[in-house]
Amino acid sequence: MSNPQVETVTTGADKAKLAGAVLLLVAALVAFYLLSKQGALVQWGALIVLLLAAAGSFFTSESGKSLIAYGQDSMREVRKVVWPTRKEAMQMTGYVFAFVVVMALFLWLTDKTLEWVLYDLILGWRR
Incomplete structure (x- = not known):
């Protein structure tokens, strides 16, 4: 180039x-x-x-x-x-929302697992 x-x-x-x-x-x-x-x-x-x-x-x-x-x-x-059709736009929006929900659940599960490992198993803190 x-x-x-x-x-x-x-x-x-x-x-x-x-x-x-x-x-x-x-x-x-x-x-x-x-x-x-x-x-x-x-x-x-x-x-x-x-x-x-x-x-x-x-x-x-x-x-x-x-x-x-x-x-x-x-x-x-x-x-x-070339703009997407209404159907394509709705499908892509649905995919984005589904991905956001899956990522939110994954991050919540990861956070709770690390919290359990650190506070309950390693440090022994009970709430």
Whole structure:
């Protein structure tokens, strides 16, 4: 299996877009708190507009474009999944519950056996 080298090229414009997105995000938070006396409509409007501008700036950068591509690839892979039928899902759930019950009984039996061996046989403590 080869180990391909991953190269990331970041241009100055891309860095500026990311810095602008961060500044717009900070401006959105600052505006939200500074405009609290102007009324809820102005306060929330400024927050939403500045957040949308920050998202727009981020999604036009290379990082944003690669995030969008990752999301599209993920959705494409999810469509390829063969989901179990209801009957198969119920059977597997039943198997899991049965296994849990068997393991619980096994662990309880092991605990009680060790308790009996240690406290009653070895130490001689009677309850």
